[in-house]
Amino acid sequence: MPALTSEFKSGYVAIVGEPNVGKSTLLNALLGEKLSIVTAKPQTTRQRVLGIFNDERAQIVFLDTPGLIKPKYLLHAKMLEFADWALEDADLILIMTEVGKQGTLPSEVEERVLKRHADKILFAVINKVDAVYKPHVLPVMDKLIRRNQFREVIPISALKRQNLDDLLNTIIRYLPNGNPLYPTDILSEHPERFFVSEFIREKIFERFSQEVPYSTAVEIREFKERETGGAYILADIVVERPTQKAILIGKHGQSLKEVGSAAREEIERFLQRKVFLELFVKVRENWRDKEQSLRNLGYHMGKQ
Numbered sequence: 001m002p003a004l005t006s007e008f009k010s011g012y013v014a015i016v017g018e019p020n021v022g023k024s025t026l027l028n029a030l031l032g033e034k035l036s037i038v039t040a041k042p043q044t045t046r047q048r049v050l051g052i053f054n055d056e057r058a059q060i061v062f063l064d065t066p067g068l069i070k071p072k073y074l075l076h077a078k079m080l081e082f083a084d085w086a087l088e089d090a091d092l093i094l095i096m097t098e099v100g101k102q103g104t105l106p107s108e109v110e111e112r113v114l115k116r117h118a119d120k121i122l123f124a125v126i127n128k129v130d131a132v133y134k135p136h137v138l139p140v141m142d143k144l145i146r147r148n149q150f151r152e153v154i155p156i157s158a159l160k161r162q163n164l165d166d167l168l169n170t171i172i173r174y175l176p177n178g179n180p181l182y183p184t185d186i187l188s189e190h191p192e193r194f195f196v197s198e199f200i201r202e203k204i205f206e207r208f209s210q211e212v213p214y215s216t217a218v219e220i221r222e223f224k225e226r227e228t229g230g231a232y233i234l235a236d237i238v239v240e241r242p243t244q245k246a247i248l249i250g251k252h253g254q255s256l257k258e259v260g261s262a263a264r265e266e267i268e269r270f271l272q273r274k275v276f277l278e279l280f281v282k283v284r285e286n287w288r289d290k291e292q293s294l295r296n297l298g299y300h301m302g303k304q
């Protein structure tokens with residue numbers, strides 16, 4: 001435990017923004033551990049992912065969220081609920097944009113955050129500054145500063161870890177005084193099976209295109225320690241249609257095998273023990289639009 005003084009700071013910080021701007025990359029970079037999956041595709045994150053930063057000055061509970069989109073499926077509506085839940089809890093909100101989008105915060109994000117949470121401490125975070133010529137960042141910052149809605153406008157590269165110390169120091173400066181909200185020796189509060197299912201989903205996002213990754217969810221059916229050491233994990237990959245099942249399995253089961261071995265590596269790194277992973281593919285028609293299926297797959301608040 002850090003020495004607690006009346007100066008100690010603690011609070012919740014939500015990271016919100018359009019899909020693919022780098023929210024999960026930032027969470028991982030700030031914590032120095034991959035907690036939230038990252039892929040090149042938008043709509044990767046589907047839930048609220050909590051990560052706890054601790055040092056001698058503060059405890060910051062970061063909340064990564066799904067990118068804000070117009071819902072087409074009930075799943076999307078649930079994703080927005082997760083983002084709203086994080087916004088409600090937040091003491092401070094990082095509204096993230098990427099410099100390639102000219103720093104114009106999208107109207108949907110604005111509506112959702114600026115109108116409902118204007119009373120909270122809002123920072124604009126401009127990500128991916130590594131990808132552009134530096135002088136191009138200044139006019140983007142200027143535009144955001146002149147709107148007078150943000151207490152701070154901070155350019156960063158989450159990927160290259162540029163300016164993250166400045167971001168952290170500034171966050172700590174604005175947080176309220178208070179004791180830690182969580183134990184100081186844990187990184188997150190989600191159960192191991194949450195991370196396991198996410199790592200499997202990440203490998204599917206990386207390997208398949210079009211509707212397949214978006215029609216996929218992962219459910220851990222068994223997770224037990226083996227007498228011979230390591231963990232035995234049995235997971236169902238749930239898709240919406242038989243054609244998607246065939247694509248995921250691939251010729252002679254090759255595609256599924258590749259997903260399995262890539263996921264196993266990632267899971268072993270995270271759990272720091274050997275893992276025996278078995279994957280099955282199941283069809284559950286239109287699960288993205290069914291309340292009960294979404295519930296069973298963990299897409300409802302309070303169950304992650």
Ligand SMILES: Nc1nc2c(ncn2[C@@H]2O[C@H](COP(=O)(O)OP(=O)(O)OP(=O)(O)O)[C@@H](O)[C@H]2O)c(=O)[nH]1
Nearest residue numbers: 019020021022023024025042043044045067158159
């Ligand atoms: N060049 C560059 N790429 C980045 C940076 N941060 C993230 N990316 C890339 O942007 C892509 C999306 O990153 P994510 O962290 O998954 O983005 P996200 O905002 O969490 O996306 P959703 O969960 O879909 O809303 C990945 O390919 C990242 O490697 C950055 O600072 N610079």
Ligand SMILES: [Mg+2]
Nearest residue numbers: 023024044045
């Ligand atoms: Mg994400």
